[in-house]
Every structure is written in C-alpha cells, then in structure tokens.
Amino acid sequence: MRMPLLALLAKEPAHGYELRGQLEQIFGQAYPAPNIGQIYVTLQRLERDGLVHSQDVVQSTRPNKRVYELTDAGREVLLRWLDRTSDGARVRDEFFMKLTLGALSGSADQLGLINRQRRHYLAQMRGLAELAASADRRIPRLLIEGAMLHLQADLDWLQRCQEDLA
Amino acid sequence: MIGEHEHTMLRACSLTKTFTANGSTTTAVRGADLGLRRGEFAVVLGSPGSGKSTLLHLLGGLERPTSGQIWLNGQRVDGLSQARWAVLRRREIGFMFQFAGLIENMTVADNVEVAALMGGASRRQAAGRRQELLTELGLADLAGAAPARLPVSEQQRVALARAMAARPALLLADEPTGGLDNVATLAVQRLLARAHADGQSILLATRDSRVASAADRVISLFDGMVADDAPLPDAPREVTGPGRRSAVREVLRLRD
Numbered sequence: 179m180r181m182p183l184l185a186l187l188a189k190e191p192a193h194g195y196e197l198r199g200q201l202e203q204i205f206g207q208a209y210p211a212p213n214i215g216q217i218y219v220t221l222q223r224l225e226r227d228g229l230v231h232s233q234d235v236v237q238s239t240r241p242n243k244r245v246y247e248l249t250d251a252g253r254e255v256l257l258r259w260l261d262r263t264s265d266g267a268r269v270r271d272e273f274f275m276k277l278t279l280g281a282l283s284g285s286a287d288q289l290g291l292i293n294r295q296r297r298h299y300l301a302q303m304r305g306l307a308e309l310a311a312s313a314d315r316r317i318p319r320l321l322i323e324g325a326m327l328h329l330q331a332d333l334d335w336l337q338r339c340q341e342d343l344a
Numbered sequence: 345m346i347g348e349h350e351h352t353m354l355r356a357c358s359l360t361k362t363f364t365a366n367g368s369t370t371t372a373v374r375g376a377d378l379g380l381r382r383g384e385f386a387v388v389l390g391s392p393g394s395g396k397s398t399l400l401h402l403l404g405g406l407e408r409p410t411s412g413q414i415w416l417n418g419q420r421v422d423g424l425s426q427a428r429w430a431v432l433r434r435r436e437i438g439f440m441f442q443f444a445g446l447i448e449n450m451t452v453a454d455n456v457e458v459a460a461l462m463g464g465a466s467r468r469q470a471a472g473r474r475q476e477l478l479t480e481l482g483l484a485d486l487a488g489a490a491p492a493r494l495p496v497s498e499q500q501r502v503a504l505a506r507a508m509a510a511r512p513a514l515l516l517a518d519e520p521t522g523g524l525d526n527v528a529t530l531a532v533q534r535l536l537a538r539a540h541a542d543g544q545s546i547l548l549a550t551r552d553s554r555v556a557s558a559a560d561r562v563i564s565l566f567d568g569m570v571a572d573d574a575p576l577p578d579a580p581r582e583v584t585g586p587g588r589r590s591a592v593r594e595v596l597r598l599r600d
Contacts, residue, residue, distance in 0.1 A: 293564060293572035296389075301577045303557035307533075326554060333553045337391055340566060 390565035405429030438512035463510020
C-alpha cells in the first residue's frame with residue numbers, strides 16, 4: 179500500500195479519504211478498496227519515515243482535515259520503485275506441496291487433488307469472467323484480464339502435472 | 345428408468361474407438377462413460393491428443409465407435425446408418441467441427457439459412473434465425489461473403505452459426521473459440537450463455553478455460569479416458585467485511 183499512496187501523492191497533496199476515493203476510482207471493481215484505517219496507518223508510517231509530511235487544514239463547517247504531501251525523500255523512493263523491474267507472479271506452491279508431499283505418505287490421491295483443483299480454478303475463472311463483464315473501464319478490465327491469464331497458466335500447469343505424474 | 349430418460353439428452357457407455365493405419369493401432373477413446381441432462385452445458389477438457397475431438401465425432405455420428413453404446417433422447421443411435429445420422433444432424437444435433445466444413449459455393453448467409461431450412465424452419469424463420477445469429481456473432485457485415493475467402497477465425501464462427509441455425513436439441517462443438525481473438529471469443533461466449541439460458545443442451549470440447557468456466561459440469565479426458573466428471577462449484581461469491589477476503593479479488597490485491 180505504501181508505494182501506491184506515494185504515487186498518488188506525487189500528483190497532488192491529499193487527505194486519507196481522498197486517497198481511498200482515488201484508488202477506488204482508478205481500480206474499480208478489480209480492487210477492494212482498503213479500509214480507511216489501513217490508509218491512515220500507512221500514511222503515519224510514511225510520515226515517520228520522512229517520505230510524506232502532513233499538516234492540519236482548518237475547515238469552517240467541518241472538523242480539521244489532515245493533508246499529506248510528498249517530501250523530496252518520498253519522491254526519491256517513489257522514483258526508485260518505478261525504476262525497478264517487478265518479479266512475475268510466483269507459482270502457487272501451496273497446491274504443489276499438497277500434490278507432491280501429500281502423495282508421499284499416501285494421504286492424498288494425486289488425480290483427485292488435480293481434478294478438484296481444476297474445478298476450483300474454473301470456478302474462480304467464472305467469478306473473474308463475471309467481474310470482467312461488469313468492468314466498464316479500461317484499468318479494472320486489464321487487471322481482471324491479467325488475473326484470468328494467470329489462472330489459465332495455472333490450469334495449463336495443472337495439466338502438465340497430470341501428464342507428468344500419471 | 346423411464347424417468348431418467350426424460351431428463352437425459354445424451355448418454356454414452358463404455359465408448360471405445362480404435363484407429364488402425366499402416367498396421368498400427370491407436371486407441372483414441374477408451375471406455376468413456378458420460379451423460380448429458382437436458383438443458384445441461386458440459387465441457388470436455390483435455391490436452392491435444394487426449395481424445396476430445398474423437399469423442400465428439402463419435403457422439404455426433406461422424407465416426408462409428410469400435411465398441412460401446414450411445415443413446416440420444418433415449419434412443420440407441422450408435423448402430424445407425426450414415427444416412428440416419430445425417431438426418432439427426434440436420435434436426436436434433438448441431439455439430440460444429442474444428443474444420444469449419446462450410447459449403448464453399450454459397451454465401452455466409454446462405455450457409456446458415458440453408459441449415460435452418462434443412463432443420464425444418466420456414467423461409468421466414470430461417471432468414472430471421474440467420475440474421476440473429478450472424479449479428480450476435482459479429483458477422484452481419486459478412487453475410488454476402490464467400491466462406492472460403494474469410495480468415496479461419498471467421499469461418500469458425502459461421503460454422504457455429506450454422507450448427508445452431510436449426511435450433512438443435514443438442515449442440516456439439518469442437519473448440520468453438522480456437523484461434524479467435526478476445527472480442528470474437530466474448531461474442532461466442534455470450535451466444536453460448538444465452539442459448540444455455542434458453543435451455544439449449546451443450547457439449548463442447550475446449551482448451552479455453554474462460555469458455556469452460558461457464559459450464560455446469562466439466563469432463564476431463566486424459567489419454568482417451570474420463571479422468572474427471574463433476575459439476576463445477578459455484579463461483580466464489582464476493583465476501584466483504586473486516587478480515588474476510590474474496591477468493592476472486594484476492595488475485596487482484598495490491599500488496600506492499
């Protein structure tokens with residue numbers, strides 16, 4: 179959550195609720211908005227580390243609001259983050275542990291595990307397809323399509339496991 | 345047993361198909377058992393060479409099983425002549441092959457319309473059906489085109505329209521989205537979903553998990569055998585509230 183908040187604050191200073199609203203607006207259905215508490219905790223940590231600083235803005239009809247702003251150090255950290263390549267999604271190793279280690283002791287049937295996992299992935303795929311159908315904006319849709327492609331890769335890999343272990 | 349037949353669209357018992365060529369034999373399907381209830385949508389999944397296409401060809405009467413039995417609508421059909429199968433495929437079974445199999449000297453529109461006419465539709469119904477299907481599949485602009493001049497991906501969709509033109513009781517389709525781009529795949533998915541909602545029985549072979557995910561049931565073939573045959577669980581529902589994560593959205597969580 180730290181880097182997304184820094185990236186939003188690089189555009190303009192904002193208070194916690196605004197940041198949450200922006201995340202919601204950009205990522206839409208593809209991303210469950212974090213609760214406001216999470217956002218404030220992250221902002222406090224960023225301030226402790228000197229990456230943002232805040233000041234109270236007096237409002238006439240409402241309680242004061244605390245507006246956060248990126249510091250030079252924060253901008254530096256953000257640029258370093260943007261500059262760094264990101265690792266690809268890792269293989270879902272929990273399932274693979276079940277598949278390989280469960281069979282060692284004879285407590286799991288590999289074909290049964292593969293079949294059940296395949297159906298589970300397909301059900302997840304259905305959920306994503308429904309989500310994609312309701313995504314009317316580009317960014318959420320791309321995120322969902324990415325998740326679907328990862329899931330397709332998981333399914334292909336499951337098939338490879340079945341061929342190899344059979 | 346009568347009650348069971350009323351709900352069963354298609355049933356196959358111990359289906360086996362062995363091909364012999366140049367003195368060597370290959371068994372493409374080994375003792376497959378499967379059933380499809382009326383109105384059910386099932387997918388056959390499996391790697392290339394797992395026997396998906398052969399299984400579909402057996403169920404559509406394009407190949408004769410080496411052994412085993414097939415019932416369609418409670419009627420035993422595995423021993424029918426080619427001519428009787430051809431009649432079934434005109435009226436009861438819509439079959440979409442992986443290789444489109446369109447009539448080359450007819451336009452796209454006529455390919456679809458003739459299939460509806462042969463299935464017993466009136467001229468007016470056939471024209472309406474043709475228009476509806478071509479529009480849904482994004483092919484309306486190609487109505488006057490010659491199928492052979494179209495890219496394979498478009499021929500595939502014409503073949504699907506053709507298979508569904510006569511409103512067959514059962515739709516058999518082999519890789520209906522193979523080689524299609526995203527937009528065309530979505531159009532095919534929507535058409536299948538709508539047909540399914542209208543009560544169409546569908547059995548299709550696919551490697552596309554997005555298409556497969558819409559099915560009621562998944563049949564997984566491995567080396568010519570049914571390795572799995574079970575209903576798909578419901579899609580994970582959106583679960584909200586503190587401390588609860590949705591299985592769907594989990595994939596999309598921003599991490600620090």
